[in-house]
Amino acid sequence: MDRRKVLKGAGLAAAAATVASPAVAQTNPEIRWRMSSAYPKSLDTLYGAGEMIAKRVAAATDNKFQIQVFAAGEIVGALQTLDATQNGTIECSYTLSSFFIGKDPTFMFETSVPWGMNVRQHNAWMHYGGGLDLVREFMKDYNVYPIPAGQTGAQMGGWFRKEIKSIEDLKGLKMRIAGMGGQIMQKLGVVPQVLAAGDIYPALERGTLDAVEFSGPHDDEKLGFVKVAQYYYYPGFWEGGAQPSLYVNMGKWNELPAHYKAVLEAACAEANAMCVAKYDAQNADAIRRLVGQGVQLRPFPRDVMEQSYKEAFKLYGELAASNAKFKKVFDSWSAFREKELTWFRIAELPFDFFVNQQQGQR
Amino acid sequence: MDRRKVLKGAGLAAAAATVASPAVAQTNPEIRWRMSSAYPKSLDTLYGAGEMIAKRVAAATDNKFQIQVFAAGEIVGALQTLDATQNGTIECSYTLSSFFIGKDPTFMFETSVPWGMNVRQHNAWMHYGGGLDLVREFMKDYNVYPIPAGQTGAQMGGWFRKEIKSIEDLKGLKMRIAGMGGQIMQKLGVVPQVLAAGDIYPALERGTLDAVEFSGPHDDEKLGFVKVAQYYYYPGFWEGGAQPSLYVNMGKWNELPAHYKAVLEAACAEANAMCVAKYDAQNADAIRRLVGQGVQLRPFPRDVMEQSYKEAFKLYGELAASNAKFKKVFDSWSAFREKELTWFRIAELPFDFFVNQQQGQR
Numbered sequence: 001m002d003r004r005k006v007l008k009g010a011g012l013a014a015a016a017a018t019v020a021s022p023a024v025a026q027t028n029p030e031i032r033w034r035m036s037s038a039y040p041k042s043l044d045t046l047y048g049a050g051e052m053i054a055k056r057v058a059a060a061t062d063n064k065f066q067i068q069v070f071a072a073g074e075i076v077g078a079l080q081t082l083d084a085t086q087n088g089t090i091e092c093s094y095t096l097s098s099f100f101i102g103k104d105p106t107f108m109f110e111t112s113v114p115w116g117m118n119v120r121q122h123n124a125w126m127h128y129g130g131g132l133d134l135v136r137e138f139m140k141d142y143n144v145y146p147i148p149a150g151q152t153g154a155q156m157g158g159w160f161r162k163e164i165k166s167i168e169d170l171k172g173l174k175m176r177i178a179g180m181g182g183q184i185m186q187k188l189g190v191v192p193q194v195l196a197a198g199d200i201y202p203a204l205e206r207g208t209l210d211a212v213e214f215s216g217p218h219d220d221e222k223l224g225f226v227k228v229a230q231y232y233y234y235p236g237f238w239e240g241g242a243q244p245s246l247y248v249n250m251g252k253w254n255e256l257p258a259h260y261k262a263v264l265e266a267a268c269a270e271a272n273a274m275c276v277a278k279y280d281a282q283n284a285d286a287i288r289r290l291v292g293q294g295v296q297l298r299p300f301p302r303d304v305m306e307q308s309y310k311e312a313f314k315l316y317g318e319l320a321a322s323n324a325k326f327k328k329v330f331d332s333w334s335a336f337r338e339k340e341l342t343w344f345r346i347a348e349l350p351f352d353f354f355v356n357q358q359q360g361q362r
Numbered sequence: 363m364d365r366r367k368v369l370k371g372a373g374l375a376a377a378a379a380t381v382a383s384p385a386v387a388q389t390n391p392e393i394r395w396r397m398s399s400a401y402p403k404s405l406d407t408l409y410g411a412g413e414m415i416a417k418r419v420a421a422a423t424d425n426k427f428q429i430q431v432f433a434a435g436e437i438v439g440a441l442q443t444l445d446a447t448q449n450g451t452i453e454c455s456y457t458l459s460s461f462f463i464g465k466d467p468t469f470m471f472e473t474s475v476p477w478g479m480n481v482r483q484h485n486a487w488m489h490y491g492g493g494l495d496l497v498r499e500f501m502k503d504y505n506v507y508p509i510p511a512g513q514t515g516a517q518m519g520g521w522f523r524k525e526i527k528s529i530e531d532l533k534g535l536k537m538r539i540a541g542m543g544g545q546i547m548q549k550l551g552v553v554p555q556v557l558a559a560g561d562i563y564p565a566l567e568r569g570t571l572d573a574v575e576f577s578g579p580h581d582d583e584k585l586g587f588v589k590v591a592q593y594y595y596y597p598g599f600w601e602g603g604a605q606p607s608l609y610v611n612m613g614k615w616n617e618l619p620a621h622y623k624a625v626l627e628a629a630c631a632e633a634n635a636m637c638v639a640k641y642d643a644q645n646a647d648a649i650r651r652l653v654g655q656g657v658q659l660r661p662f663p664r665d666v667m668e669q670s671y672k673e674a675f676k677l678y679g680e681l682a683a684s685n686a687k688f689k690k691v692f693d694s695w696s697a698f699r700e701k702e703l704t705w706f707r708i709a710e711l712p713f714d715f716f717v718n719q720q721q722g723q724r
Contacts, residue, residue, distance in 0.1 A: 027424065028390070059624035060422060062389065118714055120481065120515070120642050127636060128643035153482070154709040216709065235713040262421035263625065269632035274489060280482050281490035281698075284705035297708060305716055336643075341721040343646035346659060347516040347578065349718055351597040352480055354667055356711055359703045 029257065033067045033091035038078035038099065038244070040197075041071050043219055045282060046244060049150040049275040050094035053246065056267040057260075065260050067092070085247040086143045092248045094149060097135075098179050105180070105319050106326045109333055110135045110146060112242045114181055115312045116333070119151055119241035119276055120348075121340040126243075129336040134329045145253040149268040150244035151276035153283070155236035156220065157300055158213035159229035161204065167303045175211040176200055180315070181238025187311040188304065197223070204228040213238075217286035218279060232295045237308060243272070391619065395429040395453035400440035400461065400606070402559075403433045405581055407644060408606060411512040411637040412456035415608065418629040419622075427622050429454070447609040448505045454610045456511060459497075460541050467542070467681050468688045471695055472497045472508060474604045476543055477674045478695070481513055481603035481638055482710075483702040488605075491698040496691045507615040511630040512606035513638035515645070517598035518582065519662055520575035521591035523566065529665045537573040538562055542677070543600025549673040550666065559585070566590040575600075579648035580641060594657045599670055605634070 035054060039046040047069075054067040076084040081093035082100050098111035109131070117125060125131040126148060139146050158177065164170060171189035175182075182192035190211075195203060203209035205228045212229065213236065214220050226232075246268050256264070291297065300308075316334075320327040397416060401408040409431075416429040438446040443455035444462050460473035471493065479487060487493040488510060501508050520539065526532060533551035537544075544554035552573075557565060565571035567590045574591070575598065576582050588594075608630050618626070653659065662670075678696075682689040 056624060056628050060621055060628060062619075062621040115717060115720075118710070118717075120638065123635065123639040124642035124646075127639045154713045156709055217705075235709045235716075237713060237716075240713045240717075257424075259422055259424040262418060263628070266418050266422060266625070266628040266632045269635055270628045273485065273631055273635040276482065277485040277489045280486035280702065280705070283709075284486075284701040287705050287708060288701065299712055306720075309716075309720055338721070339646040339650065340642065341718065343579075343642070343649050344714070345718055345721075346649060347518055347597045347645075348480070349714055350661055351516045351599060351602045352706070352711055352714070354597075354599075354671075355477060355480075355602075356703065356707055358477075358668075358671055359700070359707075 028061065028064045031065045031256070031260065033065075033252070034075065035067050035069045035246070036072075036075045036081055036084060036090045036093045036095075037069055038072055038081050038093065038095035040073070042222060043215075045218065045275060045278050046094075046150060046152075047071060048278075049244065049271045050246075052271045052274060053094070053149060053264075053267045056270060057263055060263045060267065061260065065263065069094070081247065082142060082144065085249050088249050088251065090249070091252045092246055094244060095247055096242065096244045097146070098242070101179055104138075104325065105323065106138050106329055108180055109329045110148075110243065110245060112239045113312075113316075113333065114184055114238040114240075115309050116240055117337050117340060118344075119153055121337065121344065122241055122243065123148075123272075124340060125333060125336045130332055131329075131336070134332055138325055138329065139247075140250070143250045145248045145250050146245040147248065147265060147268040148243055149246040149271045149275075151272055151279075152216060152239065152242045153276050153279050154241055155216050155239040156213075157233035157236045158211055159204070159220070159225040160211040160231040160233060161207065161229045162210070163231050163296075163298065164233065164301060164304065166301050167307055170304065173210045174208070175213065176203075176209060177211075177213040177238075179238070181213065181236075184238065184308050184311050184315065187315075188307055201225065201228065216279060216283045217290055218282035221286045221290055226290055226293050226295050230294060230296050231298055232290065233298050233300050235300070237300070237305070237312075241276075244275075390423065390426045393427045393618070393622065395427075395614070396437065397429050397431045397608070398434075398437045398443055398446060398452045398455040398457075399431055400434055400443050400455065400457040402435070404584060405577075407580065407637060407640050408456075408512060408514075409433060410640075411606065411633045412608075414633045414636060415456070415511060415626075415629045418632060419625055422625045422629065423622065427625065431456070443609065444504060444506065447611050450611050450613065452611070453614045454608055456606060457609055458604065458606045459508070460604070463541055466500075466687065467685065468500050468691055470542055471691045472510075472605065472607060474601045475674075475678075475695065476546055476600040476602075477671050478602055479699050479702060480706075481515055483699065483706065484603055484605060485510075485634075486702060487695060487698045492694055493691075493698070496694055500687055500691065501609075502612070505612045507610045507612050508607040509610065509627060509630040510605055511608040511633045511637075513634055513641075514578060514601065514604045515638050515641050516603055517578050517601040518575075519595035519598045520573055521566070521582070521587040522573040522593040522595060523569065523591045524572070525593050525658075525660065526595065526663060526666065528663050529669055532666065535572045536570070537575065538565075538571060539573075539575040539600075541600070543575065543598075546600065546670050546673050546677065549677075550669055563587065563590065578641060578645045579652055580644035583648045583652055588652055588655050588657050592656060592658050593660055594652065595660050595662050597662070599662070599667070599674075603638075606637075 037050045072078045081095040085093045097107040100107040176193045399412045434440045443457040447455045459469040462469040538555045
């Protein structure tokens, strides 16, 4: 290993660069950005994906392009990341488009669509089915250049204080669930609640809250819900795979030298892939521990699955009828999903189904 | 858009750089590598993944680090990529570890294990389960630093001239199938054949070959097998997801400046993710066209699936008993797989199963 030789060479280069600094500064300008993450440091995988991008960008540019990562609330809160990026308060943010469906439901497509595509299908649509182009066209109105930069995989359906045996048991249930998943669950009788993360546990304990949807086992475990709500449902059909993105202020993006753009895009693509790989490893460990702590794993009852599926696609139809931007993306998404589902029924899922059965038998 | 301003700035920098060239040359040295792909240009997705890496590396280093990609046979053939990288004939190659299981079956783990992990599970093991560290330790003996750099997803089980209704129909069947999949199919009565790609079609047409395994719909379609062998089986259980890698000569890797290493690793991670996204889009289109051309899609009969599964794990047990290197990687792989399968049975697969059923009903 020639580490010392490399370091020595770098030292000489640095000394020479001092003399010739104007030229070096022009070709590889020193750039400092701030990234506001929509996540607290405690959500180590999602917060960490932002850090991974910053580290890779610095390493790949010999520390010339540095991005400092701030946790949610340090500069702006999670729900202000779009506005702050749009108006240039910050150069970029690591955030989740589905936070902004209140501005326009079209924001949903970049993150995940309830009962939509899985991770592989979503990536195929984004990069080779025209999805990302449509998302970027839509986001131009917000002065933001989005780059896919993370992935959770399919999430869990949440923690319930009582067992849910049929759709009847959802009627009047007070559940902390946000976004479009909340809208769909509301059609099934659930009363969606808005609570900050820190308020969920005491509300569940007191029984003023009946259920909570948060993330997957790795993230959920830290919040200790198992002690106050033992039934842990799956799948989290509203997020068959949630994809956070790096939102970059359009002006800042355009000013970036072409090779820094290339570095940033590759670093985000890497974080996108590594984030879900990390979750897949971490969730597998966490679910084992949770089962050891007495969690009762339950699939959602069949009628909950079927009714939520119907309500989801009914909602998309309504949104497409009233919102031309939504319709444009939905039409592409919908056609692509149909063909992906057909293909996955052939090679991918029969492989998974069979292995799953064989493993279940042992 | 400040494109002109950026270009103007770059022009000034280039002029200044001419004066100060020694300093610039040290910090961002001009490096030229050759990458020998194990694939012909006609396999556009796999060959293209190597090109994607080269383009991204050039773009991210302002064209200072350039990698020229050569198709299989232009410098060395697919099966010589390891030797040529090991002895430094070429700096790097884009290749598939499973080509080299004749040297040591331990090479299998980096590509795919028959009836092993799917793409997500494999990535989780490689990057967050210690898999890549083990693979790199093993590859040190070959003077190669491997970087995961592509992915096919689950492949098809191949083209058969006659319908396979049970394991009995495999007895004596002459099938073009390589590697460990061939070893397992041999246990089921198949007689594996070695044929170059160009010889397959005429052999199938004449009936001197009964079946052929190649890749997935997008790649297979080009070879026109549907005209001479209409039964197209799934899943290709020997490759639930094949991962090509960039093999880098260890000396060349060590000489690379740290920021070029960072660029190359990010570019490979990006290609790894984009390759499977591209296949997932392309295969979905190709399978539709193939069905339109009269292909008969068939799942492998249950007894073929079950017996091949048994034979596969029996083989791994035998290899682990006689090969300490194999055992070391297998033990890690096997334990990780168990926990991944448990986790995927909870959130991910029930989501896929249900969506699959709903789509099938329409």
